Amino acid sequence: QPDIPALPDGFRSLFFETVTSTNELAKEGARAGEPTGLWVRAGRQESGRGRQGRQWVSPPGNLYASLLLVEPALPGTIGQLPLVVALAVHDAVSAILPPMLRPALEIKWPNDLLHDGAKLCGILIEGEKVAAGQAIVIGIGLNLRHHPQTAGYPATDLAALGCPVTPEEMFAHLARAMARRLAEWRSGGFAALREAWISRARGLGLPIRVRMPRAEFEGVFEALDSEGHLLLRLADGRLETVSAGDIFFATG
Numbered sequence: 001q002p003d004i005p006a007l008p009d010g011f012r013s014l015f016f017e018t019v020t021s022t023n024e025l026a027k028e029g030a031r032a033g034e035p036t037g038l039w040v041r042a043g044r045q046e047s048g049r050g051r052q053g054r055q056w057v058s059p060p061g062n063l064y065a066s067l068l069l070v071e072p073a074l075p076g077t078i079g080q081l082p083l084v085v086a087l088a089v090h091d092a093v094s095a096i097l098p099p100m101l102r103p104a105l106e107i108k109w110p111n112d113l114l115h116d117g118a119k120l121c122g123i124l125i126e127g128e129k130v131a132a133g134q135a136i137v138i139g140i141g142l143n144l145r146h147h148p149q150t151a152g153y154p155a156t157d158l159a160a161l162g163c164p165v166t167p168e169e170m171f172a173h174l175a176r177a178m179a180r181r182l183a184e185w186r187s188g189g190f191a192a193l194r195e196a197w198i199s200r201a202r203g204l205g206l207p208i209r210v211r212m213p214r215a216e217f218e219g220v221f222e223a224l225d226s227e228g229h230l231l232l233r234l235a236d237g238r239l240e241t242v243s244a245g246d247i248f249f250a251t252g
C-alpha cells in the first residue's frame, strides 16, 4: 500500500506491515524493473540484515526503510554513498532532537550514527545489476523505541533519549533529508558535503584504530579528503589514506 503522501519530487514509497527485509524487497523491485526513487518501508522485519552478514533484530516501533536508486552513472564512487546517507540520517535525527541533545549526535566513519557513543542507526548498502544500469539499495534501520544489542558497541534509541517519535514522522524527515543530500552529492560530489560531514564526525583529531580486511593501523584521525577517505596520521608521521574499514576509538 502507498506510504505517506508528502514525499519529495521523484520519490515514492510503499509500506508493508511485515517483511523479511526491506532491502530484499527493494532488490526484488529492482529486478522487476522498478524505476529509481522507490522507498520500501516496513513495520517489522523477520530477517533484517546488518553489515558483515549479521542479523538486524527488527521489532515493531523502529524505522526500517530501504531506498532503491537505479543510476546509469554515479556522481562519485559507490564508497561515498554510505557517507552521504549517514549525513542525511544525521540531519533527520537532528530535526527531532532538542538542541541540548544534538552535540552528542555524531557520525562514526563511514556510516554509523551514534548518540554519546551508542549506536542509533545502521546503514546497509547493497548493489544489484539490472537492465537499466546499476541498482543500489540503501537500507536504514533507525532505533526509535528499541535498541536490540548490536555487535561491537552499545546501542540506544530515541525514546530512551526522551524523544519519542513515530516511524511515520521520522520517515518524513528522513525522506526529505535524503533527497536533499543526494541532490548535493549529485551536483558537487563528496566535496560538497565534506565540511558538513567533518563537523559531525566522531573522533576527529583523536587517536583511533582502523581495522581493514587485511591490515590494522593506529594513528590520529586527521581529516577526510574530498573523496570521503579517512586520513590517518601514523606514529612515524606518514599519512595513510583509508577508503574502507572499521574504526575504533580509545573511549568507546
Ligand code: BTN
Pocket: 020, 021, 022, 023, 024, 045, 047, 048, 049, 050, 051, 052, 054, 056, 063, 064, 065, 066, 121, 122, 123, 124, 139, 140, 141, 142
Ligand atoms: C548495520 O549492521 O549496522 C546495518 C543495519 C541495517 C539495517 C537496515 S533495516 C532496513 C534494511 N533492511 C535490512 O534487512 N537491513 C537494513
